[in-house]
Amino acid sequence: MAHLSNQSHHAETPDHEDRIEIGSLTPHFQAHGFPWKQVLGYVASLLLTALAFVLVMNHVLPPTALIAVILVLAVLQAMLQLGVFMHLRESRGSAWQVIVLGLGFFMAAGLIIASVWIMMFKAGVS
């Protein structure tokens, strides 16, 4: 999944038109050896999820605190995934990444706020 990050590296080699295209297709892990970073990132993600689950199942915290804590855990996990698996900051063109991420946050926030607004009617009927 890291194909893209290696494009620039391939583009420097000769017969470059083909290479640019192929650069995004070629395997790349050989260069890096065993992907420890990814494995650790995966385990950390599982732990963060399990932690949230345990907190909810065992009612350790009062509701407001609980929601706050699992939100924090969720944000942590999102950052972890972006950093480890989505190769944030690894490729050229980071400006684009910021724009697209911003758009993503904008959409997500909009959808969540609208959903809360829509579902507020529940307060009136039950």
Next chain:
Amino acid sequence: MSHIIAELFPPSTLRLFELIADVLIVLTTVSIVGVLTYTKKWVWLWREWLTSVDHKRIGIMYLIAALVMLFRGGVDALLLRTQLAFPNNHFLGPEHYDEIFTTHGTIMIFFMAMPFLFALFNVAVPLMIGARDVAFPRLNAVSFWLFAFGALLLNISFVIGGSPNAGWTAYPPLTELRFNPSVGENYYFLSLLIAGIGTTITGINFMVTILRMRAPGMTLMKMPMFVWTVLVTGALIIFAFPPLTVSLALTLFDRLFGSSFFTLGHGGMPMMFVNLFWLFGHPEVYIVVLPAFGIFSEVVPVFSDKKLYGYPIMVASVLAITVLSYGVWVHHFFTMGAGPGVNAFFGVSTMLIAIPTGVKIFNWVLTMWGGRIRFTVAMLWQLAFIPAFLIAGATGVLLATVPVDYQMHNSYFLIAHFHFALIGGTVFGVLSGMYYWWPKMFGYMLNERQGKVAFWLFFIGFLVTFVPQYMLGLEGMTRRMYTYPPGLGWSSLNLVSTIGAFTQGAGFLVIVYNVLWSMRYGERDLTGDPWNGRTLEWSIPSPAPEYNFAIVPVVHDRDAWWDMKQSGKSEAFKVKSSAIRPVHMPKRSAMPFLLGLSFFVVGFGMTFSWWVIAIIGGLGVLASLLYGAFDYDDFEELDPEVIRRTEAGLGRLQA
């Protein structure tokens, strides 16, 4: 033992139709296995197709699967219409009717419309942008096999364990375990979850392909319109599928693990499911219709002999539709009663979306204006699309008017609206695309005369089916009712609608005949450019060779191939032998197939809560993923000699 059998084959799977279907399935399977064994084709099938990562082959497999699913969904539709043909009919019982409309809707949307579009993405997009494959060829195969095994999981439900029965929208509490204890709904959730992973990957794959793999010179504003629509469809998929996944997974938790996200009791919030489902559902309708718009935007210029009118405006309106389509989802549940503020906001936003759509209609009409129109089958589907979609859109705006919607919601008026949109938009679109790109896929043309017969049967049948349904809706007939008494003024309209449905069925059969006939007798396409096309896929032979382009083209104009033909540079497409370089090609792989199979085992095990089976499947998933991650040997070099020989054989080598 006996209780396992009772669980696998509850009474609902032992009804007459189900048994007939069983027999047919067994017979077909046996004969396919027999033919393959007799002709010793197993190895060929495995090597050339099941493990292929070539986007053209994957596209063809999507196409076959989609046509089979169109048949299955169509048979469902005919059963429903037969039941409704007469008042107080007893052809199907109420439970049976529920199951059939559920599988009809689910199959048509997720396992017919989507894969049909993905077939055309796969076949056309890399060729149109001058690429040799998609960005992630192996993931592309993963997408296909997850879709295929997801579809298989849903399709076995009616013979093993029982069919889902809560509608394609699967609202709780209809799906709550307490009220719906059979395994049918588990099939629905699991098959859509599995296929959904594949769809998400497809969205990402095609976005990356389009953004990163265009031929030199092809700026975004020089991309063919179809490519634009695929690009934004990818974006729609990436944003729309997470809410679907969440709502399906949480309902599955409710059913399998006793959680209470959407249950009536224990503080569950059933309406939140509805909210999440349509947060996906509305973008979904644009996911299936925008690419159809793209297909029409390719077909119209070619068969009008003119370039697309107002290209920048088309791009702008596609982008506007993409953004707006996220802001309208409440129009599917105005009657939930979220209050005048919410309903007014979403009513107005829905009406706004009609504007860019209308703009596109004007653009197509103006493209045809003054052109030399050729009435090919592909063009006929597009000409039928314009009025059909106009009616769909106009009635959609009516439904977006909140007080009107309180009257019309879930009536046959709604049914007619979305069938005008889905058939008139998506189905006409993919059929147009199928006739248009068929020679590029297979190297021969579909017979035009037979295609026209099929078109007229289907189009007239379509009007005869669904125009009366608008009237039935106005007369007060609600959707999903399995029968009705005489004397309400509904009887003759229903009978007419059923006749129309069978006419469409006849149209489909003519298409099948058309394909089979043309396989044998169809005119071969030796030029690679049978329609006098404008975009790059027509610059290469039909069917496209494995490596697509012997030499990657350089693009100067929007209609790149047209431009080359006009400026006499098409000769340059004859390849200079010395210019041919070795090409890196992705290697075939068994991983995607095995991954799909493992997911199928997981899904089957979880459906019945047979955890041992589910865990075995899960281990298979893990093993396939690990194997895929560490298989570094996934590319091979194609010898330039092979390319030279192929191109020479096609007469495309420069002397």
